Amino acid sequence: MTRKRIIAGIDIGSSTTSTVITSVDEDDTLSIIGVAKSDSRGIRKGQIVDIEDATSSVVQSLEAAERMAGYQVNSAFVSVGGIHISSQNSHGVVAVAEPNREISDQDVLRVVEAAKAVSLASARRIIHVIPRYFTVDAQEGIKDPVGMTGVRLEVDTHLVSGGITSLKNLEKCMANVGLDVEGFVFSGLASAESVLTETEKELGVVLLDIGAGTTDIAIYVEGALSYSSVLPVGARNVTN
Numbered sequence: 001m002t003r004k005r006i007i008a009g010i011d012i013g014s015s016t017t018s019t020v021i022t023s024v025d026e027d028d029t030l031s032i033i034g035v036a037k038s039d040s041r042g043i044r045k046g047q048i049v050d051i052e053d054a055t056s057s058v059v060q061s062l063e064a065a066e067r068m069a070g071y072q073v074n075s076a077f078v079s080v081g082g083i084h085i086s087s088q089n090s091h092g093v094v095a096v097a098e099p100n101r102e103i104s105d106q107d108v109l110r111v112v113e114a115a116k117a118v119s120l121a122s123a124r125r126i127i128h129v130i131p132r133y134f135t136v137d138a139q140e141g142i143k144d145p146v147g148m149t150g151v152r153l154e155v156d157t158h159l160v161s162g163g164i165t166s167l168k169n170l171e172k173c174m175a176n177v178g179l180d181v182e183g184f185v186f187s188g189l190a191s192a193e194s195v196l197t198e199t200e201k202e203l204g205v206v207l208l209d210i211g212a213g214t215t216d217i218a219i220y221v222e223g224a225l226s227y228s229s230v231l232p233v234g235a236r237n238v239t240n
Helices: 051-069 105-115 164-177 187-195 198-203 235-239
Strands: 005-012 016-024 030-039 075-080 086-095 124-136 139-142 152-163 180-186 205-210 215-221 224-231
Touching: 005 051, 005 164, 016 051, 030 051, 051 164, 075 164, 075 187, 086 105, 086 124, 086 224, 105 124, 105 152, 124 164, 124 180, 124 224, 152 164, 152 180, 152 224, 164 180, 180 187, 187 205, 187 215, 187 224, 198 205
Parallel strands: 005 075, 075 180
Antiparallel strands: 005 016, 016 030, 086 152, 124 139, 124 152, 205 215, 215 224
């Protein structure tokens, strides 16, 4: 019998720290087997201000989720928010490598990598490189170019970056808990993937995820994420 893969996600919010543990079947079907949340401490406006308090919040949430799942987690994906998040759109160009000019997965990987070659401040790290659309020999608006024939492959991407200091604090918090960080996920993107339909994305939609201390913004144009940011205002401000 094939062993199921286990994937865990941790969201450290301004008011609540949540943990979800899922099992993945052979057909990539997700089943939630453990979920728990705890009150956040040491977090202000989506960023860690006290690592010890933040660690204790993660431990409380993680242990409760592990008890429900009956599984001990060794690594997790961690959501990222806070006003250190910023975005920009970038363009990449490569020549198709195959002699028969048929575009392969490797060509797509190369052109996306080329789009990452942007000028970023030394204190920032790219979190996501999300293709918006591809262009094959001046034919624009292509969603998936693999298998098409062409000489020149271009891509327009959306880059989401975060402050290295904030990301390292999250990594330190996870290390204190005994977890490896499998990857960071912008919390606004996670919200969009959870609640938006493909039709809504194609028509164009603005997603606002209003948390306790921050509001995540994700704007989709013609099915592609085109703008994302975080406002340092949340539900607590409204309540106050």
